[in-house]
Amino acid sequence: MKHVYSGKIRDLYEDDNGDIILVASDKISVYDVVLPTPIPDKGKLLTQLSLWWFDRLAGLVPNHVLSGTDVPPEWAGRAVRCRPLKMLPVECIARGYLAGLGLKEYQKQGSVSGVELPAGLVEGSKLPEPIFTPTTKATEGHDEFITLDEVTKQFGAELTGRLRDLTLEVYRRGADLARERGIIVADTKLEFGVDADGQLVLADEVLTSDSSRFWLADEWQPGRPQRAMDKQFLRDWASAVPGWDKTYPGPEIPADVVATTRARYQEAYERITGNTWTA
Missing domain, CATH: 3.30.200.20 (Phosphorylase Kinase; domain 1)
Structure with a gap:
């Protein structure tokens, strides 16, 4: 191996x-x-x-x-x-709600990845329709928002259109199913590769608590942070750690925060799949 x-x-x-x-x-x-x-x-x-x-x-x-x-x-x-793939160097993100870096970009620009959005949206707002907001796939530093035109320059119109359409359809299908089970998928990040035959293939992970924002549907309320069944809980804890500037090395996670993070990941898994988790 x-x-x-x-x-x-x-x-x-x-x-x-x-x-x-x-x-x-x-x-x-x-x-x-x-x-x-x-x-x-x-x-x-x-x-x-x-x-x-x-x-x-x-x-x-x-x-x-x-x-x-x-x-x-x-x-x-x-x-x-x-199966081995040639991975495409772009993060394909679909957003159905306004949160995280998408919210910050909207507050600065009134748009996300060049997609204009209505005025007056707040944290947690549901968007009129899901949007495709790609980012760079940084090997160092942070991913950066890019526009559809920039993706097209890199991959061509046909492949870019497929990436956009598949990202949005995966999001819609996933969000619809999860909503039936009490989970809002606010946004999700997908990765694609190309196989030996030139076929576009979904890869890495899909619709998990690391790659998506999961909120409890019955507690959703725009205008405030939502109860997160994903990594956002840990982000919020880490951002409040005194003296940590968000660079390496990161802080040790207290036992109670570890337990809560694990419990939320497990609850998201069980709600979405309908399966009882057994390690």
């Missing part, structure tokens, strides 16, 4: 057949800094929720999954056997 790449949360290995083994850790990052304290079962929760979504979205878009079980036993539950 050849080690190919280490990301903030996942490692990639290649076996003798050329398959990729994508292994999720229990590490967690905020503001692009990996914190020193792991969240127990987080890697398994993200992997199992992604596999559940990949299965339900397979009729819409091909994905990279070969198997969620045919993996080395030491990584069981938190690894996926995948």
Whole structure:
């Protein structure tokens, strides 16, 4: 097994057949800094929720999954056997509600990634329709908003149109299903690659608590922060840590914050899938 790449949360290995083994850790990052304290079962929760979504979205878009079980036993539950892809260097983000960096961009520009939005929106506002707001995929520093025209210059009109349309449709289908189960998907980030035949393929993770904002539908109220069933809870804690300037090294996470973060990830998994979590 050849080690190919280490990301903030996942490692990639290649076996003798050329398959990729994508292994999720229990590490967690905020503001692009990996914190020193792991969240127990987080890697398994993200992997199992992604596999559940990949299965339900397979009729819409091909994905990279070969198997969620045919993996080395030491990584069981938190690894996926995948086909190799040429990953596209763009983060494909769909937003149905205004929050996070999208909210900040709107407050400065009245738009997000060049998409004009109505005046008077507030934190947590539902947008008139979901929007495609791509960002760069930074290897260092932070991702930056880019416009559809900028993506088109990089990939051409046809591929860019496919990226936009698939991102929005994955979001719509995911948001509709999650809403039926009491979860609002405020936004989500997707990654795509191209296979050996030139086919566009959904990859990495999909509609998880790391890549999406999940809110409890019955508590949603625009104009204030929402109850987050995702990484936002930890971001809020970390931003209030005295003396931390959001650069490496990050602060240790107290036991009660670890437990709450894990509980919210687990609740999101159980609500969305309808399955009881067993580690």
